[in-house]
Amino acid sequence: MFEIREARWLAPNIRRVVLQAPRVALRHRPGNFVIVRVVEEGERIPLTVADADPDAGAITLVVQVVGATTDQLARLEPGQHVMDVVGPLGKATEIERFGHVVLVGGGCGTAVIYPQAKAFRAAGNEVSAVIGGRSKEHVILEDDLRAVCDAVHPCTDDGSYGYHGFVTQKLLELIEDGAVPVDAVITAGPVPMMKAVAELTRPKKIRTIASLNPIMVDGTGMCGGCRVMIGGEMMFACVDGPEFDAHQVDFEELSDRLTAYREQEKVAWDRLNQEHKDHECKLGLPESVR
Amino acid sequence: MSMKPAERMKIPRQPMPEQEAEVRAHNFQEVNSGLDVEAARLEANRCLRCKKPKCIDGCPVAVDIPGFVGAVADGDLGRAAEILYEGNCLPGITGRVCPQETQCEGVCIRTKKSTPVAVGYLGRFVADWARQHRRDGQALPTKTGKRVAIVGSGPAGLTCAGELARKGHGVTVFEALHKPGGVLSYGIPEFRLPKSIVKAEVEKLEAMGVEVVCDVVVGKTYTISELMQDEGFDAVFIANGAGLPIFQGIPGENLKGVYSANEYLTRVNLMGAFRFPENTTPVITVTQVVVVGGGNTAMDAVRTARRLGADPATLVYRRSRQEMPARAEEIKHAEEEGVVLDLLANPVEILSTDDGWVRGVRCIRMALGDPDESGRRRPVPIENSEYEIPCQVFVEAIGTRANPLLTQTTPDLEVNRWGYIDVDENNMTSVPGVFAGGDIVRGSATVILAMGDGKKTAAAIDEYLAGGG
Secondary structure, eight states, X not given: OEEEEEEEEXXXXXXXXXXXXXXXXXXXXXXXXXXXXXXXXXXXXXXXEEEEETTTTEEEEEEEOOSHHHHXXXXXOTTOEESEEEEEESOOOOOOOOSEEEEEEEGGGHHHHHHHHHHHHHTTOEEEEEEEESSGGGOOSHHHHHHHOSEEEEEETTSSSXXXXXXXXXXXXXXXXXXXXXXXXXXXXXXXXXXXXXHHHTXXXXXXXXXXXXOOSSSSSSSOTTEEEETTEEXXXXXXXXXXXXXXXXXXXXXXXXXXXXXXXXXXXXXXXHHHHHHHHHHHSOGGGO | OOOOHHHHHHSOOOOOOBOOHHHHTTOOSOSBOOOOHHHHHHHHTTOOOOSSOSHHHHSTTOOOHHHHHHXXXXXXXXXXXXXXXXXXXXXXXXXXXXXXXXXXXXXXXXXXXSOOOOHHHHHHHHHHHHHHTOOSOOOOOOOOSOEEEEEOOSHHHHXXXXXXXXXXXXXXXXXXXXXXXXXHHHTSOTTTSOHHHHHHHHHHHHHTTOEEEOSOOBTTTBOHHHHHHTSOOSEEEEOOOOOEEOOOOOTTTTSBTEEEHHHHHIIIIISOGGGTTTSOOOOOOOSOEEEEOOSHHHHHHHHHHHHTTOSSEEEEESSOGGGOOSOHHHHHHHHHTTOEEXXXXXXXXXXXXXXXXXXXXXXXXXXXXXXXXXXXXXXXXXXXXXXEEEOSEEEEXXXXXXXXXXXXXXXXXXXXXXXXXXXOTTSBOSSTTEEEOTHHHHSSOOHHHHHHHHHHHHHHHHHHHHTTO
């Protein structure tokens, strides 16, 4: 059992959860992830580790509520526990000195780029972050990133905050009009966004790394459920990745494979919501009829 | 009262009571229900008490088979259990999953004229009796003060743990998944090996002082050198298992509805997807499933598909029945349950619907040519013999390759060209004090061979530690 130390909402559907997991905290490197199982009957899901504090023995997870399991996790408060946390898994980001590195994060992908930004900065790069959300309230970790980046460009689809437009538009501006040439792009977030980033940088021959988020079960290479095609070759994101050359990734296929359990995911989430509703209804009733 | 051999020869082999095929094809409860006391005693009396019994040599962990079988015949089940556990830490498991027909029973002298003694049934019977009549407060050996880390809680790791604990060594087993057992938990289905049995065997080891720590991926959470230098272990046994599933490399393998057998079985067994939505891990359940492969894993997958409602559940295998590596009992059970065997056939392409789901598999007919390196006749495709099998789920059970997770972070550890760990005659690796066994050394093998490695390595580790290691 792993205890939750802190929990708060970063955006309407994104929660920051700090967990006690000393071994993971000690060994975590940017790019690594963990597999979490919230309850006994629950799924194993891969989650981004946004930060690790080896001294406190704690890791920070940033969780977007997209289904039953993430919902269960997001409902937990400090002092409560999750059943299992295993990691750190996956290969760590290769931190090189590229020059000017632009990190592009969308939604909770912003949590993936935060530790990377820190590491790239420490390695002597100039680091810019382009982060996006539907509207102001969906832009996360801006202050954290400002502390470790040379420049942060928040973008909103509706123009309610920062740059009005998609992260890719802002990225294009940085590449074409920016005072400093872009030497490398690192991206994490929704598949269509990562695909658009890759398509944008491909003709410009800018090295681009994407952090992929396929469905996983064990996270140790044993099941092969997270297989992705990279330059026509089958790779397992959990042990060969999760980061790959974005220009080689078959994003179409990744996107399609992510929908494999859409129906079951809805069933499981509806069931959970019904349970919570029943529970709340009973709480509203006088004790005698509960 | 001793019986004459002729009398013993007359006793028929006792059949294993099992669930009706039509019933069990739709549930996940155990197929076999085990012999009762009467039948076990009759069966035990079929043993001819050979002067030079071959069965012990036929057993990879060298159980004193005539000894425990004799005790069953005498009605002394306590002694039978003692003898059995002396040679084998996990008899409740081996009695259920060992390929006895090629081991102890295969060399039984009775096979010359009749059927062998049902050693597997008797082993299972004694183990089940022992579990129900467990005596607490067994005397623990004197502690040696030495500590051994075991990587992986599958059959090799658990056996090694049990053997080392008996010698008084401190043992910690690290498991990557959230439940101990390795392939016994994620791979072998409930209907063949109930998880309660695995749990009980692990608890028995814990009662002997073995510590089992889940959620630790050695190579990631700890490196081998950290275990030895920082965590104070005197020796390490790597038994982290088979590893990554192999895909055939045919078109369509990334369609929705294509699984490796490892994923399909893990979802159902370890994650309990057959109880979805009570358990939130899903598995795609459809009417037609095709599994490719001929081993026990393929059998487990196709019988699981049948239980999840597939009709038909079809097994495609490129050679003929004689070459199938699966246990005879699994093939028999599968057929009884309505599994369709499509032999001498090989998938060449997985067919897609417009929206990326599996709609079928195109296969080609095979013929057997000359024997290959394995001694089995090589399957050769027959030209213009392609045909389609409609299915919505396609499962590949054609083997595994070495998992690089641990070897990547242990550069001193020498591996062969396939990535499996090199060991010497004592199962020691190129790193002093670090041993390895089971599938990470052998490639894909069986539960009992992994247990044999665990047992042999425990003896080697004990000797190594005695030498001051």
